[in-house]
Amino acid sequence: MRILFIKLSVLLIIFYAVHFFYFYNIDAIAISSKESIAQKKEFLQMYSGGQWKNGEQIYHALCAQCHLVSIGIGPVLLGRHYSPIALMSIVRHGINTMPTFRPSEINDAELLSLAQWIEQAPASLSLNNVNLFGVIK
Amino acid sequence: MSVTRREFFNKSAVVLGSSLLLEPLHHSLAKEFSSIPLAKGLQMSHIKEAVLEFRHLLGNENVLIDIQKLVPYTKIMIPSPDIQHQPIGALMVHSVRDIQGVLKICNQYRIPIWPISTGRNIGYGSAAPATPGQLVLDMRNMNKILEIDSDLCTALVEPGVTYRQLIDTINIQNLNIWVSVPSSGGLSGPMGNILDRGVGYNRAGEHFANFSGMEVILADGEILRTGLGGIANSTAWQSYRWGFGPWVDGLFSQSNFGVVTKIGVWMMQKPEAYQTFVIGWDDLEKMTKGIDVARKLRMDNVIENGVVGNTLYSTAQLIKRSALYKGKDAIPEAILAEYFSNKKMPRWGFVSCLYGTKEQIEVNLKIVQKAFKAEGGNFITGKDLTGDSNASHMERVMTGRTDMNEFGLYNFRGGGGSAWFAPAVPARSADVRRSYEITSKVFRKHGFDYVGGFLMGVRHTEHVCDLLFDRRDSEEMQRAHLCFKEAIQLNAEAGYGVYRTNTGFMDQAAETYGVAQKMFNKKLKRALDPNGIIAPGKSGIFIH
16 A cells, blocks of 8 residues: 555656646757757857846947947947946936837846946047957957 | 036936936835826736736846836837836746746736837837736846757747847857848847848848747747647757648737747858949939849849838938938928939949859859849949948848947937838839838928838838937927828828838728738637737737
């Protein structure tokens, strides 16, 4: 009787594990049997809120696309010592052409880091282009 | 009195910054919702209970209901009042399981949700819902690139993956892959653009023709993997689109029948060589004849992409309108003619990029030059394009790179108003001419400039033009609203339906496609989402 109870328990655990795996934990299912290039962490770039390395990376990956001297869609930000609180407000609220950025894109702590970096960065960085990895050439 | 940009920035801090950063940690729910319109039939008591459950499921930090925190979800550029697109909250989800939990709660309390991927459908409604009182389901944090197949040039991505993220991930590995990007590629992402049937610029530029396989969470929480995704350990989910039996992927495009959480993206194999060329035409007649030439070349696969643009479109990216004309009405034709004549610029331009081996390009370039010669256009290629910022931009987006140059358009008139008007038109001179004449006439009548062009498909073009207006000026916004409405109506009457539209005009666009389609969509909606919780109003689809 005891053995039967153990067997039934094991079966029940397996059933729930399979059910959980297939119906609730779909992200964990292997996408492909072969090794995925993108899943090698050293290659994968992650650009969402909570994933940024620092304010400088955010500037180069997002802001510089419009705010470099050579592009001129948005005003040059570096070397002007804008107040961080003003910058943070603009990022969240947008102005005219400038879109808003949500906390899912840049969280509050990252936004503070970005604004402080912009406040202190020299104007000369606005003259440089950046490569695709956000590293200054 | 003029205010310097720095003064403006710093003054903004006083008004906005303190509330952004120093908001009280606790508000009463009644206060939080007091100024937000609720969805029809929704009761405050239900929302309060649901919010508690959302917080339990996702954590307090991922449930945004404070009106200040919602501001980034509400900035729209379209000619439609903000209040009509005001969400009641936003939920930041991180997994499929989160979404299943959210859907369960939404079904229980009949709360509508508006799913967004990167939320960058700029000029089409951005991140805000089609109707007020919805919760935005923000999937930006689901941003894993699950796979890149370097042999087949496919990627499997989540909703929050951006084009920039995908391109950077590809380039850091030196893979021979070019991603097709839309003009917003610096900020937007492939899932949202594919699902809204957006268009890019390279060989894979027709984005809804260049994907394979979706994972969809249905309203009841069930997970559906389309096509070969139904096969356990599928090997071809991202390479063979059709699977077995009915192909249902189209049901989840521009619709509200489910929440797409994974999609297979097709990209272009980097060729050995490429060659960009531009043709300039001085008048409409030559441009429309050029469309016929381009279509024949496109149907023969001599060219694989192409954009015909009114020169004001490229010029508007670089200068302010006030440099051309200071009136509030449309810029008079005589002024445009004089400006472009003085600048020795054509009125229309066609840009394309040849791909292949050097030998293929040499042959195809000769074919292209010969074909266009009859129309008398000014053919430019190679070194002659050096220094042309617009040509440089087009070459970048046609060769797997991205930039935001086209956003320069938004500074042309200023004021943050933009609505992309986009009818699908046969790739034939008579049709292109007719749609252009109807549209430009409507724009001019309402005081707006025609800033647009035609993206070459094979048998069709996407006639895409940007209605630019000052959103701060209520009279101008009202004119823009009437203009857009009339443009949809007159193009439809001439047989040109919009292939995509913004959240303020989805009902009208759906009406132009007839009762049968509308009723069919409603039947599907009722069957798949009986409580109507997923994105009511998307493409004019409701359960009632």
